[in-house]
Amino acid sequence: xxxxxxxxxxxxxxxxxxxxxxxxxxxxxxxxxxxxxxxxxxxxxxxxxxxxxxxxxxxxxxxxxxxxxxxxxxxxxxxxxxxxxxxxxxxxxxxxxxxxxxxxxxxxxxxxxxxxxxxxxxxxxxxxxxxxxxxxxxxxxxxxxxxxxxxxxxxxxxxxxxxxxxxxxxxxxxxxxxxxxxxxxxxxxxxxxxxxxxxxxxxxxxxxxxxxxxxxxxxxxxxxxxxxxxxxxxxxxxxxxxxxxxxxxxxxxxxxxxxxxxxxxxxxxxxxxxxxxxxxxxxxxxxxxxxxxxxxxxxxxxxxxxxxxxxxxxxxxxxxxxxxxxxxxxxxxxxxxxxxxxxxxxxxxxxxxxxxxxxxxxxxxxxxxxxxxxxxxxxxxxxxxxxxxxxxxxxxxxxxxxxxxxxxxxxxxxxxxxxxxxxxxxxxxxxxxxxxxxxxxxxxxxxxxxxxxxxxxxxxxxxxxx
Amino acid sequence: xxxxxxxxxxxxxxxxxxxxxxxxxxxxxxxxxxxxxxxxxxxxxxxxxxxxxxxxxxxxxxxxxxxxxxxxxxxxxxxxxxxxxxxxxxxxxxxxxxxxxxxxxxxxxxxxxxxxxxxxxxxxxxxxxxxxxxxxxxxxxxxxxxxxxxxxxxxxxxxxxxxxxxxxxxxxxxxxxxxxxxxxxxxxxxxxxxxxxxxxxxxxxxxxxxxxxxxxxxxxxxxxxxxxxxxxxxxxxxxxxxxxxxxxxxxxxxxxxxxxxxxxxxxxxxxxxxxxxxxxxxxxxxxxxxxxxxxxxxxxxxxxxxxxxxxxxxxxxxxxxxxxxxxxxxxxxxxxxxxxxxxxxxxxxxxxxxxxxxxxxxxxxxxxxxxxxxxxxxxxxxxxxxxxxxxxxxxxxxxxxxxxxxxxxxxxxxxxxxxxxxxxxxxxxxxxxxxxxxxxxxxxxxxxxxxxxxxxxxxxxxxxxxxxxxxxxxxxxxxxxxxxx
Numbered sequence: 001x002x003x004x005x006x007x008x009x010x011x012x013x014x015x016x017x018x019x020x021x022x023x024x025x026x027x028x029x030x031x032x033x034x035x036x037x038x039x040x041x042x043x044x045x046x047x048x049x050x051x052x053x054x055x056x057x058x059x060x061x062x063x064x065x066x067x068x069x070x071x072x073x074x075x076x077x078x079x080x081x082x083x084x085x086x087x088x089x090x091x092x093x094x095x096x097x098x099x100x101x102x103x104x105x106x107x108x109x110x111x112x113x114x115x116x117x118x119x120x121x122x123x124x125x126x127x128x129x130x131x132x133x134x135x136x137x138x139x140x141x142x143x144x145x146x147x148x149x150x151x152x153x154x155x156x157x158x159x160x161x162x163x164x165x166x167x168x169x170x171x172x173x174x175x176x177x178x179x180x181x182x183x184x185x186x187x188x189x190x191x192x193x194x195x196x197x198x199x200x201x202x203x204x205x206x207x208x209x210x211x212x213x214x215x216x217x218x219x220x221x222x223x224x225x226x227x228x229x230x231x232x233x234x235x236x237x238x239x240x241x242x243x244x245x246x247x248x249x250x251x252x253x254x255x256x257x258x259x260x261x262x263x264x265x266x267x268x269x270x271x272x273x274x275x276x277x278x279x280x281x282x283x284x285x286x287x288x289x290x291x292x293x294x295x296x297x298x299x300x301x302x303x304x305x306x307x308x309x310x311x312x313x314x315x316x317x318x319x320x321x322x323x324x325x326x327x328x329x330x331x332x333x334x335x336x337x338x339x340x341x342x343x344x345x346x347x348x349x350x351x352x353x354x355x356x357x358x359x360x361x362x363x364x365x366x367x368x369x370x371x372x373x374x375x376x377x378x379x380x381x382x383x384x385x386x387x388x389x390x391x392x393x394x395x396x397x398x399x400x401x402x403x404x405x406x407x408x409x410x411x412x413x414x415x416x417x418x419x420x421x422x423x424x425x426x427x428x429x430x431x432x433x434x435x436x437x438x439x440x441x442x443x444x445x446x447x448x449x450x451x452x453x454x455x456x457x458x459x460x461x462x463x464x465x466x
Numbered sequence: 467x468x469x470x471x472x473x474x475x476x477x478x479x480x481x482x483x484x485x486x487x488x489x490x491x492x493x494x495x496x497x498x499x500x501x502x503x504x505x506x507x508x509x510x511x512x513x514x515x516x517x518x519x520x521x522x523x524x525x526x527x528x529x530x531x532x533x534x535x536x537x538x539x540x541x542x543x544x545x546x547x548x549x550x551x552x553x554x555x556x557x558x559x560x561x562x563x564x565x566x567x568x569x570x571x572x573x574x575x576x577x578x579x580x581x582x583x584x585x586x587x588x589x590x591x592x593x594x595x596x597x598x599x600x601x602x603x604x605x606x607x608x609x610x611x612x613x614x615x616x617x618x619x620x621x622x623x624x625x626x627x628x629x630x631x632x633x634x635x636x637x638x639x640x641x642x643x644x645x646x647x648x649x650x651x652x653x654x655x656x657x658x659x660x661x662x663x664x665x666x667x668x669x670x671x672x673x674x675x676x677x678x679x680x681x682x683x684x685x686x687x688x689x690x691x692x693x694x695x696x697x698x699x700x701x702x703x704x705x706x707x708x709x710x711x712x713x714x715x716x717x718x719x720x721x722x723x724x725x726x727x728x729x730x731x732x733x734x735x736x737x738x739x740x741x742x743x744x745x746x747x748x749x750x751x752x753x754x755x756x757x758x759x760x761x762x763x764x765x766x767x768x769x770x771x772x773x774x775x776x777x778x779x780x781x782x783x784x785x786x787x788x789x790x791x792x793x794x795x796x797x798x799x800x801x802x803x804x805x806x807x808x809x810x811x812x813x814x815x816x817x818x819x820x821x822x823x824x825x826x827x828x829x830x831x832x833x834x835x836x837x838x839x840x841x842x843x844x845x846x847x848x849x850x851x852x853x854x855x856x857x858x859x860x861x862x863x864x865x866x867x868x869x870x871x872x873x874x875x876x877x878x879x880x881x882x883x884x885x886x887x888x889x890x891x892x893x894x895x896x897x898x899x900x901x902x903x904x905x906x907x908x909x910x911x912x913x914x915x916x917x918x919x920x921x922x923x924x925x926x927x928x929x930x931x932x933x934x935x936x937x938x939x940x941x942x943x944x945x946x947x948x949x950x951x
Contacts, residue, residue, distance in 0.1 A: 043548045049830050051555030081531040106528035162750040205757050209873035277635040384878040385869035396901030398878035418903045418951035464719030464951035
């Protein structure tokens with residue numbers, strides 16, 4: 001048989017001829033997308049991108065080297081992956097030789113791929129975007145929406161500096177040696193906008209900027225008009241913000257500044273962290289360590305089934321069905337999010353890879369959380385970057401924009417300085433707003449989606465002057 | 467054949483590449499460019515590939531895999547107003563010619579209205595004639611070790627770190643090597659580049675049963691295994707500091723006399739006046755620096771350079787992703803802001819000289835003005851003199867991360883820890899973590915001593931929250947006055 005370009009069937013046939021492989025997974029990923037870059041109303045660049053690749057993961061069972069652990073099944077399991085492109089047909093056998101050799105050299109406790117199960121239906125693609133020419137139409141629709149929204153802000157002295165608009169359609173086919181054969185189609189939209197605000201002065205050095213990344217699976221979910229309106233307000237407030245002063249006292253973190261504070265809770269809730277002996281949480285134990293819980297009860301869940309959710313999935317990288325899982329209930333570790341491998345290692349239920357981080361809202365209006373009584377309350381709405389250490393829970397973030405809520409009712413914007421503290425200590429006394437938000441988790445650790453309170457008030461964190 | 471002596475199979479996409487094979491493979495590209503330029507005033511092609519091996523080693527768990535191999539071509543064309551690009555994850559002639567056809571179709575569509583959308587025409591210049599081939603010098607090739615030997619070498623390193631103290635609960639070693647190829651073609655240039663890369667990261671986690679801390683070391687850059695040597699003192703130091711951090715205190719927020727080590731100095735340079743002089747940010751009105759060219763922004767001890775030609779550094783290359791030959795750029799000289807780092811589009815729009823800083827995350831992304839290796843240049847004092855000058859201050863170590871603010875000139879740099887110094891000596895007290903904030907001209911204006919040492923560190927850099935590229939940053943020990951929290 002002559003096959004010019006690689007196909008999933010061709011790879012599966014090749015894998016089936018390799019008895020030394022103890023198991024395998026195959027993911028074929030086809031992506032096409034359009035990218036649009038604008039500076040003000042000028043178009044800088046329009047790009048079309050098309051890629052296709054295959055990721056093959058193979059398992060190889062072999063005896064443990066002398067002196068090593070005997071493992072769960074008495075033998076070691078090696079795993080390795082290789083990525084192939086359609087032009088790799090002629091080199092497929094050599095590539096498989098190599099990946100099998102690589103798997104044979106590594107020694108892990110054994111674990112099994114999951115068996116086929118009924119997979120939940122999760123809608124993750126916008127049919128308007130998957131239609132012919134849909135990605136190109138969508139980037140222009142997004143740009144027009146931003147331009148229109150910025151035009152509405154022009155009278156306030158705010159203008160669009162630059163925008164980037166990405167629309168990608170990904171078609172994924174997933175197969176395993178256990179008989180799973182699944183597919184998914186997703187759409188992904190990403191927008192970055194930078195707005196500039198200029199006050200009454202003609203001095204261009206006195207401008208202020210707001211930068212905002214937004215992602216969704218449908219154009220309507222981006223809420224671009226309201227994103228621009230809020231970013232515009234932040235840019236104007238940054239322009240007139242005073243330097244932050246050092247103070248101990250209540251701090252409210254709200255909006256997109258809040259989600260990264262939950263990263264350490266997700267890290268320490270994971271089965272992988274427990275297996276690596278890095279988790280500070282123990283089953284049925286408090287997540288706050290020695291700190292007494294005096295705030296709102298902390299409930300954290302992982303939701304993988306939300307329609308059009310950025311972190312949603314019908315199946316994960318091993319073929320485990322997506323599901324919703326309660327992780328922390330009332331400040332107590334209820335369950336770990338556990339992909340198949342680490343669930344087997346720890347002997348805990350398989351949950352699959354996590355979805356959106358869902359945090360239960362509180363009962364207090366945000367306006368009440370920021371209300372000052374004895375002294376000012378500092379509300380922080382934007383950090384330069386969410387520098388939250390997953391391992392230690394330490395926080396050290398520069399304040400890009402905040403507000404000082406005074407007992408008189410006056411609200412003054414502030415900028416500069418830093419918020420410092422530790423999330424495991426701070427959340428023991430945190431109170432959450434009753435208003436909710438769905439926001440991106442941006443940061444050095446990567447993305448994700450947060451669904452939870454719009455704001456949280458902490459009593460034990462410190463604001464330092466800039 | 468014994469598996470332990472088997473060398474890994476050469477990767478046809480990158481591992482076995484040579485300048486001559488690249489020239490043969492992409493000999494059709496000049497014709498593709500010529501065909502495009504029958505319809506548009508400027509076109510270019512960039513073909514890239516990368517391949518290598520990645521090891522991840524920790525307690526009871528090992529991973530080895532190909533390092534996200536990729537190969538693709540991006541075709542660029544300008545109709546005199548805008549740029550249009552088509553990128554494909556394939557490198558064969560038929561796929562590239564199909565991409566060229568789609569690029570022309572796209573240009574015909576976007577040309578309608580382009581003149582109305584863009585008020586100013588743009589004339590992208592291809593540069594002088596240049597045909598050249600570049601290859602990173604490698605002293606010890608990663609291919610000189612079998613995969614089994616690499617596993618054994620780095621597992622041994624990990625185990626030695628693991629045994630350093632009873633409070634170590636985990637030690638992780640990550641190794642990677644890669645071969646990255648690049649072919650740039652426009653009507654005046656046909657350039658090939660092969661960059662070899664090797665990196666090592668070792669992280670040690672400790673716990674006293676209550677508190678958890680960690681510490682790490684990083685090695686590597688462009689070149690081969692020669693850059694990954696870890697001596698016993700450095701290895702012991704990783705664990706000793708991790709253990710010492712179990713007793714570290716939170717820092718009292720305030721302004722401190724401080725000496726920053728080269729890793730922290732590098733992040734300061736990168737965030738303060740690296741991102742701040744990327745000229746696409748000038749074009750977008752997002753950088754205050756555009757108004758300060760030729761003006762003082764730091765003390766006269768401050769000189770900051772971006773240099774993609776530093777041998778062996780992580781951000782080193784021979785040509786940028788738009789075909790510009792690498793050369794150093796002095797950003798700040800003796801405290802005065804000299805100029806920016808440019809890509810082709812922003813340099814042309816702004817009417818300024820091009821520098822070799824047009825870089826892409828991959829063929830799938832556009833080129834921006836980006837840094838390469840960014841650093842403070844050394845001064846005249848010894849490190850001992852600089853540290854000894856701290857009467858009551860902090861020695862800030864192990865730069866971890868940073869964030870730029872080119873418009874507001876704020877800065878955030880995260881450092882792993884700081885040592886307290888009194889009367890020029892360490893007191894043994896550690897603070898962790900340490901966040902540097904403040905106003906960039908204050909940070910640079912307060913520089914009072916610059917040491918004569920020089921170290922570059924491997925790092926990664928994003929633009930906003932994406933567009934990750936490899937960079938280097940560093941410099942000497944620098945004394946300044948900092949706002950810490």
